[in-house]
Amino acid sequence: GQQVMQIxxxxxxxxxxxxxTYCNSSTTLSNIQWYKQRPGxxxxxxxxxxxxxxxxxxxxxxFQFGEAKKNSSLHITATxxxxxxxYFCAGPKAGGSYIPTFGRGTSLIVHP
Amino acid sequence: SAVISQKPSRDICQRGTSLTIQCQVDxxxxxxxxYRQQPGQSLTLIATANQGSEATYESGFVIDKFPISxxxxxxxxxxxxxxxxxxSSIYLCSVDTGSNEAFFGQGTRLTVV
Numbered sequence: 001g002q003q004v005m006q007i008x009x010x011x012x013x014x015x016x017x018x019x020x021t022y023c024n025s026s027t028t029l030s031n032i033q034w035y036k037q038r039p040g041x042x043x044x045x046x047x048x049x050x051x052x053x054x055x056x057x058x059x060x061x062x063f064q065f066g067e068a069k070k071n072s073s074l075h076i077t078a079t080x081x082x083x084x085x086x087y088f089c090a091g092p093k094a095g096g097s098y099i100p101t102f103g104r105g106t107s108l109i110v111h112p
Numbered sequence: 113s114a115v116i117s118q119k120p121s122r123d124i125c126q127r128g129t130s131l132t133i134q135c136q137v138d139x140x141x142x143x144x145x146x147y148r149q150q151p152g153q154s155l156t157l158i159a160t161a162n163q164g165s166e167a168t169y170e171s172g173f174v175i176d177k178f179p180i181s182x183x184x185x186x187x188x189x190x191x192x193x194x195x196x197x198x199x200s201s202i203y204l205c206s207v208d209t210g211s212n213e214a215f216f217g218q219g220t221r222l223t224v225v
Contacts, residue, residue, distance in 0.1 A: 033212070033213070033214070042216040042217065042218050042219050043204075048212060048213065090214075093157070098212050099160065100214050101157070104154045
């Protein structure tokens, strides 16, 4: 089925540093979603990107969808301890379904 | 948006027994999904719970092991049958309200001893 590969698996940063996680697919995606899961919590939807080359911002978070719609990134500027958690990208399941298929996630650890 | 109540939040079970996890949504939804998340891992789709028909299972998951009920548009259950320690995991229900945005329950942390 559809697979999205996500790197890195872990990222340690000092508070105030930037952070980026990358998501790649071998096939073109109709859309890509990003979720955040706090430690001990459940995934929470952040955003969906649909258009080629799309860039969306949410405060210190910047989401990009590649021109070929095969890759995406999430960039956090000036991380804070509240950013700690695992960030997942999710592409639609193969076969035209909209059911999200999740990447392995990037766990962000912010050191104060 | 959707508010999902999932229970139990956690349980410790003896091997060979079964546990039924419940998921209640505050609005009617067409599709409900069940995921498994092993510690530190990603979410793996177990099945799609369809109202009025049998659930659709993903590769590697079978109805005998994970029977699912979907009696109406706001409720679903997942049973983990004949449990073994390998079934220890977090189980999450999820819904899509039509916006392609997945909403998740709080999860059930299952430990099989």
